[in-house]
Each structure stands twice: as C-alpha cells, then as structure tokens.
Amino acid sequence: MDTKSQIIYIATNLFQQKGYKGVGVSEILNACTITKGALYHHFPNGKEELLITCLESIDQAITTDIEVIFKQYQTTQEALCAMIEKLVANFEREGTISGYTFSSIVSEMASLSEPVRNTCSNLYAKIQEIYIKKLVEDGFSKDTAASIALMITASIEGAIMLCLTDNTSEPLKVISHVLPNVLKES
Amino acid sequence: MDTKSQIIYIATNLFQQKGYKGVGVSEILNACTITKGALYHHFPNGKEELLITCLESIDQAITTDIEVIFKQYQTTQEALCAMIEKLVANFEREGTISGYTFSSIVSEMASLSEPVRNTCSNLYAKIQEIYIKKLVEDGFSKDTAASIALMITASIEGAIMLCLTDNTSEPLKVISHVLPNVLKES
DNA sequence: CTCTCCATACCAACCGGTCTGTTTTTAACT
DNA sequence: AGTTAAAAACAGACCGGTTGGTATGGAGAG
Numbered sequence A, B: 001m002d003t004k005s006q007i008i009y010i011a012t013n014l015f016q017q018k019g020y021k022g023v024g025v026s027e028i029l030n031a032c033t034i035t036k037g038a039l040y041h042h043f044p045n046g047k048e049e050l051l052i053t054c055l056e057s058i059d060q061a062i063t064t065d066i067e068v069i070f071k072q073y074q075t076t077q078e079a080l081c082a083m084i085e086k087l088v089a090n091f092e093r094e095g096t097i098s099g100y101t102f103s104s105i106v107s108e109m110a111s112l113s114e115p116v117r118n119t120c121s122n123l124y125a126k127i128q129e130i131y132i133k134k135l136v137e138d139g140f141s142k143d144t145a146a147s148i149a150l151m152i153t154a155s156i157e158g159a160i161m162l163c164l165t166d167n168t169s170e171p172l173k174v175i176s177h178v179l180p181n182v183l184k185e186s
Numbered sequence C: 001c002t003c004t005c006c007a008t009a010c011c012a013a014c015c016g017g018t019c020t021g022t023t024t025t026t027a028a029c030t
Numbered sequence D: 001a002g003t004t005a006a007a008a009a010c011a012g013a014c015c016g017g018t019t020g021g022t023a024t025g026g027a028g029a030g
Helices: A003-018 A024-031 A035-041 A047-072 A076-094 A105-111 A114-137 A142-168 A170-183 B003-018 B026-030 B037-042 B047-072 B076-094 B102-108 B115-138 B143-166 B170-183
Strands: none
Touching: A003 A024, A003 A035, A024 A035, A024 B047, A035 B076, A047 A076, A047 A105, A047 A114, A076 A114, A076 A142, A076 A170, A076 B115, A105 B037, A105 B102, A105 B143, A114 B115, A114 B143, A142 A170, A142 B076, A142 B102, A142 B115, A142 B143, A142 B170, A170 B143, A170 B170, B003 B037, B003 B047, B026 B037, B026 B170, B037 B102, B047 B076, B047 B102, B047 B115, B076 B115, B076 B143, B076 B170, B102 B143, B115 B143, B143 B170
C-alpha cells in the first residue's frame, strides 16, 4: 500500500476514535511511522485537508458496505437487522465502532468548519439514499420513505453513541428490535 | 451570580458547542472575564473537573426541564411532541441546540476518560428513566418501556446531530412525526 | 491575623505548519 | 543500454503561538 493510502487509513481510525482536535498531527505521524515531510507532501493544506479526505474515504467504505448488505436481503427490515448485527459484532470485537460512524467529527466540527460540515451532510444524505431506494421498492411512497430513512439513520447514530457511553452493545440490539415498528405504514 | 456559577454556566455552553478539546481554558477565561487564578481556585483539578461539573449541571437542566414537560401532558406521545417542538424552537433561535445534548462531549471523550464516560452514561440513564416511568403509566410493560425509551433517546440524539450537519431543524420535525409509530404495541 | 478569593507572571510541553535539504523514482535523450 | 536532468517523495530541524497548569502575592472580609 502506498504512503498516502496508509496515512488515510490510519488517520481515519484515529479521527473516528478521538475526534479531530483529539488527534495530534504528531500522533498520526507516529502511527504511520512517517515524518512531517511525507504528510505535508501528500496533504499540503494540512490537517483539515486530511480530515476531509478521510471523511470521503469513510463515505466510500460505508456506502459500499451498506449497499452490499442491502442487495443481499429482500426487505429493508432484514437488511437492517443484518447491518446492525454487523455493527454489534464490530463493537464487541474492537470495543468501538470503527468505520460506520463519524459522529465525533460531526458534533465537534459542525460549528467550526463549513467544508467539514458540508462533507458530513452529503455523507449522511448518501446513506439515506440507499435506505430510501430500498423502502420505495418495499412499497412506501417517496415521502414516507424519506422520513423513515431519516429515522433509521438518526436512531442508529444515536444508538452507537449510547453504546460508546454505556460500553455495551445493548443499545444497538434494542434498536434492532424496535426499528421494525417504524417500518409499518404510518 | 457568583463567580463559580458563572464559570459553569458559560463553560457549559462552550463545551456543548465545541466539545472538550475544542475549548481552551483561556477561551473560557475570556468569556467569563476572569483570570486563571479564579478558575483554578474553584476547580483545583483543572479543566476536566470543570467539564464534569458542567455535565452535572447539564444533567440538572435537562432532567428538570423534561420532567416539567412530562408532567404537563397526559401521554408520552404528547409530551414528546412538545419537547421536540421546544428543541426545534431552540435550534431555530440560536442556530444550535444548547442545553439538551452533550453528544459532542460523549463521542469525543468516551474513549479517553472513564470518569467523563461514566458521568455521561448516568446522564442518559436518568433521562431514559423519565421516559420509562411515563411509558409504564401509559400501560407498557417495564421491558418494552425500556426499549422504547432507549429508542426515543437514540433517535432524538441522532436527529440533533443531523440538524447540526444539515443546518436545518427538519430532522427533529421528521422524528416527531415518525416517533408515534414506536409508541404502539410491539 | 487568617482565610477565602482572585490577579498576574511564569512555565514546560505541545500544537500545526514551514523550510531546507536529501533520497528515490521517473522520463528523456543520446 | 547508459547518462542525465527533472520531478516526485520524503526526512528532520525549526518556528511562533497556544496549551493546560503552577507559584506567588495581594485585596478584602470576618
């Protein structure tokens, strides 16, 4: 793997765990066993440019992953269950959700950097698009599909946060059981 | 208002907006128009002690506020609608949710500081307790009440995050319409 | 005279970022 | 194929500014 990809991969993990300000440039350098010259060669605009690149990398990872799962299962409900199960497994294995969320960055940077906020906004929109598409296939109208997709996104993100605070995978499991109620006609 | 209360009040707002690492001690000092001597007199253990005090202050504010609303309305659903409406109004007035969430601190500090993580965990538990109590009054069993309460908390927190990223109050409004579906028998 | 409360000067550590110089790879020309 | 120039990739010293935190000293109240 080339240096740039490695930087992105490692920095992404760090940012997800500790947020933007929580990770120092030198910490990234140590983790990658590179020096400042390398980092500022690939990311001349520094840390924030790296963050945005990482966010786009997360975007790729999340959306393709979700899309794969959503193609495997017939209904939205089944796909959601499988997806959350994967999140739970991920959490129980690594003690943190890596790769599926970037809430720490959102809540930290939304009020500080417009570019970052925008990138995150597009990311969430893209994820919801996948849900909406499947929901429409399930027979929902476009409007209700959009509402449900938002509800799904919100509750999963919130549940992940509760998992981190409580140090249990329970919240995600509970969400998985309650979400079907949202997938009924309104 | 005495100096200590003022520090807590102002620091709480700053922490909610920018997270823990996002706020410098000197920034707090400027906002309070005090000096380091005052801060470290009232909080000898420094910034983290101040944060935890702020979290407990948020706890007080949130729980009493929610409790007032939940006593005003008959059913959980009505109370929730009123509560979210208040959040929406707050967001549209101030451009940010102040006083009702601390997600930025959670996702940032959960993996870094056990004391902070624990404080946050207790906070969320306390909020859910209010929901659960009302839900049991509505006729739900204790187990399903707990599940629903968690779902409510998660979706609201997630919706707040989406509001911040999208810079709209729409997500909260949508949640308000979808949440009733969760309040049916499972 | 003491104790709470606070102001100020000071500190080492670290922050993100720049700069210059060196190595390594690539491309072109003979 | 061998030589060479240019460009990409990187190393590491250096910088001003800021970080959270400490130590000292003074003002005012009891």
